[in-house]
Amino acid sequence: MEVVTAALRAEGEDRADARKEGVWGAGKLGEHRPEVRLRLLPLLLTLVDDPGTATERLVNAWRKNDDVIERELVRLASGDDDVLADRALSVLIAADVPEATSLLARHLSDRPRALAATVVSEAAGRIRYVRPLACDPALLEAVRARLVSDGVGEEESAYLLGLFAHWGPKAGSAIPELLAVLPRFPRRVPEVLASVVAGVEEYREVVVDALEAAIGRPEGGEDAAAALRRLA
Structure with a gap:
């Protein structure tokens, strides 16, 4: 146990083999x-981003075979240590x-890695x-609240908008926020708006007007035109 613990705590690029x-x-x-396993779990979680260690695969295997591990993960995800909880x-x-859904809802702004885990990305991002x-x-x-926050950048917005696109018309109440960030993220928002407004007739006219206005802009104009064609 001491040897394994020491290896998991090895720091620096030159100690990557030790961690592996x-x-x-x-x-x-x-x-x-x-x-x-419960004693090792917090140490393993610190290495889930460590390339080449397959740490997440091991933790997930334990979770599948042991209900205690899943309960401990839920407990850690609810804890005060934001890094470990994330x-x-x-x-x-x-x-x-x-x-996981309710835990993410309660701590969304403090769980960047968890938010990123809501999507599966290709090598190019x-x-x-x-x-x-x-x-x-x-x-x-x-x-909805996070999307219109000042500190949200392109990468985080892609995850938030991905959730809206996945939910489609169920996220119809988020159309005011989507319209508000259309100028900030002109390439991503039009497609999401078209997905969300489908079947939500009370917002259709204002969404169409916003997309028509966006067509003339140098950035995102083609995306707005594609979204309008989808709505038509």
Whole structure:
């Protein structure tokens, strides 16, 4: 246990092999001594971003085979340590654990990695698909509020808008926020607006007007035109 713990705590690029060995050792130790998994879990979560260690795969394997691990992940994701909670929640989201939705809603602005885990991206960063998070009222309200916050940049907006696009007309109440950020994210918002407003007739006219106005802008004009064609 001491050797594995020391390897998992090895810092620096030159100690990457030690951490990789540590994750391998943790897997073997947890296989033969399941009772140590809870002690190793926080250390493993600190390495979920460490390339080449397959840490998240190991944690998820433990979660599937041991209900105690899933409950501990939920507990850590609810804790006061934002970094650890963010990593624990990202594992829960990637595993489609139902409790993850409400946890993300409560702490959205403090869970950047968990928010990023709501989508699966390709190598170039393009979103391949959005995980099937339910359009929970609390999460919908949290995403609406976050989208119009001052500190939201291109990358974070892509995740937030991805959720709206996935929810479609169920996210119709977010149309005012989408219209508000159309000038900030002119390439991404038009397609999402077309997806969300479909079947939400009370907003259709104002969305069409906003997209028509956006066509003449140098950035995002083609995206607005494509969204209008989709609506037509």
